[in-house]
Amino acid sequence: MEQPRSTAVPIGPPGALEREESKRRGLRRMKLVALSFLLGATVIFLLTSWAQAEGWPGWVGYVRAAAEAGMVGALADWFAVTALFRYPLGLKIPHTAIIPNKKDVLGSSLGDFVGTNFLSEPVVRDKLRRVETSRRAGEWLSTRDNADRVTAELATVVRGVVTVLRDEDVQAVMEQAVVKRVLDRQWGPPLGKLLRQVLADGAHYRLVDLVVDRVYEWVRDNHDTVLRVVSDRAPSWSPRFVDTMLADRVYGEVLSFTWAVKTDVNHPMRLALDRFLVEFAGDLEKDPDTMARAEAVKQQLVEHPEVRKVIDSAWTTAKEMLLTAAEDPSSELRRRVSTGLASLGERLQSDAALAAKVDGWVEGTAAYVVTHYSEEITTIITDTVERWDADETSRKIELQVGRDLQFIRINGTVVGALAGLAIYSVAQALF
Numbered sequence: 475m476e477q478p479r480s481t482a483v484p485i486g487p488p489g490a491l492e493r494e495e496s497k498r499r500g501l502r503r504m505k506l507v508a509l510s511f512l513l514g515a516t517v518i519f520l521l522t523s524w525a526q527a528e529g530w531p532g533w534v535g536y537v538r539a540a541a542e543a544g545m546v547g548a549l550a551d552w553f554a555v556t557a558l559f560r561y562p563l564g565l566k567i568p569h570t571a572i573i574p575n576k577k578d579v580l581g582s583s584l585g586d587f588v589g590t591n592f593l594s595e596p597v598v599r600d601k602l603r604r605v606e607t608s609r610r611a612g613e614w615l616s617t618r619d620n621a622d623r624v625t626a627e628l629a630t631v632v633r634g635v636v637t638v639l640r641d642e643d644v645q646a647v648m649e650q651a652v653v654k655r656v657l658d659r660q661w662g663p664p665l666g667k668l669l670r671q672v673l674a675d676g677a678h679y680r681l682v683d684l685v686v687d688r689v690y691e692w693v694r695d696n697h698d699t700v701l702r703v704v705s706d707r708a709p710s711w712s713p714r715f716v717d718t719m720l721a722d723r724v725y726g727e728v729l730s731f732t733w734a735v736k737t738d739v740n741h742p743m744r745l746a747l748d749r750f751l752v753e754f755a756g757d758l759e760k761d762p763d764t765m766a767r768a769e770a771v772k773q774q775l776v777e778h779p780e781v782r783k784v785i786d787s788a789w790t791t792a793k794e795m796l797l798t799a800a801e802d803p804s805s806e807l808r809r810r811v812s813t814g815l816a817s818l819g820e821r822l823q824s825d826a827a828l829a830a831k832v833d834g835w836v837e838g839t840a841a842y843v844v845t846h847y848s849e850e851i852t853t854i855i856t857d858t859v860e861r862w863d864a865d866e867t868s869r870k871i872e873l874q875v876g877r878d879l880q881f882i883r884i885n886g887t888v889v890g891a892l893a894g895l896a897i898y899s900v901a902q903a904l905f
Contacts, residue, residue: 497873504880511887512552515544536898543894544887551886555879561869573871574864581859586851593848607836608829612822621815625808629800636796644793662765666758669751679739682747688730693725700725808894 522538556562557570573580593596614620693700701721734745757764799807822829844851859867872879 475879493872497877500878501873501876508548508552508883508887511884512545514549515541515887519545535902536895539898540891540895543897544891547886547888547890548883550890551883555876557881558879559872559876569900571868573868575863577862577867578860580858582625584859585855586710589848589852593844593851595845596872598840598844599837602837602840603833606833608822608832611832612819612829615706615815617817617819618812618816618822621812624815624869625812626803627750628811629808632796632800636800637785641790641793662758665768666755666760669755669758682744686694686736686744690736693729693732697725700728729763822860 519538519541522534522541525534526538553562556573557567560574561567561571701718731743735741738744754764758768799805802808822832826854
């Protein structure tokens with residue numbers, strides 16, 4: 475049965491071909507340098523072996539021992555370095571080609587290492603505490619250019635979100651979330667409670683004063699209208715001068731009455747109005763008939779064509795306002811947001827309590843994330859490594875660290891030569 479082939483997943487960001495080629499050239503150069511050390515030790519070993527056979531002086535033996543040990547060290551370290559990435563000379567020796575064969579195990583170990591040492595709550599809290607997030611954010615935001623930059627980015631996000639949302643979807647949500655909730659909830663009790671609170675605070679007095687003032691002004695400025703109304707209601711047999719006198723008398727009484735209500739805050743009319751409003755507020759909260767009438771008014775109001783038109787066009791209007799404000803850098807909305815962000819940055823620097831609160835929010839959020847989702851985060855590492863092609867992974871890793879590993883071969887040659895010289899010298903001294 476045909477085995478499924480691994481799919482190579484590119485490692486590293488796109489557009490890094492030039493850097494990768496530079497690293498590849500550097501790796502080839504270092505491999506040549508390490509190989510030259512081995513070849514140099516080999517040539518010296520051969521020459522000193524010939525010289526020793528020809529009867530050259532005893533110092534030749536010391537050089538030969540150093541070269542021989544250098545060869546052994548170079549070969550041993552070449553084997554060790556090569557065994558990390560591939561089979562040496564193509565021979566499938568046990569415990570070689572470690573990275574290709576142990577790729578998944580290494581990925582799992584790396585994920586566990588990151589989760590234990592980097593994504594633990596104490597580590598994250600300590601790091602954020604030392605970073606002083608609020609202070610740094612405050613310093614950055616307090617600069618007006620940075621506040622403007624954040625505002626511009628927020629405007630871009632708003633434009634994107636508003637553009638993506640379909641009008642009919644938003645209207646449907648508004649219909650369900652706003653209008654339906656308004657219809658499902660009784661208006662009477664909350665309106666009655668609100669009216670009772672307004673009456674208790676005396677906030678309605680200004681409205682009453684305004685209404686009374688306007689009524690008095692209307693009566694004062696509409697003498698002819700009052701006369702005409704009274705005359706029109708008079709009997710047809712009544713003499714005209716009697717109608718005029720009666721109308722003047724009625725007008726005078728109405729004007730005096732409205733003036734009295736206007737100037738006397740304890741006028742019986744005002745007190746009666748207060749009593750009526752108090753009773754009406756109580757009826758809205760407790761009287762079934764009044765509550766039913768309020769519901770009927772609500773239903774008529776919501777179902778009115780003009781009201782429905784306003785509800786349907788609310789999102790369109792808000793959308794146009796948002797887009798216009800977001801696209802205009804000089805709009806009042808963007809200026810206010812930018813000013814608010816700069817002010818927030820200054821407060822984060824000067825207000826220690828606010829800074830501590832923000833730091834606490836950041837630490838708490840990060841701690842919650844790493845506590846509940848650290849496994850999911852480390853799974854990204856494990857799953858990504860598992861999808862990598864084994865040979866490609868080995869080549870990529872060698873490209874990243876192979877140049878430094880060649881120094882192991884060079885050091886192996888040098889250290890081996892020194893060790894061989896030391897051992898030969900001690901042997902000559904003892905025996």
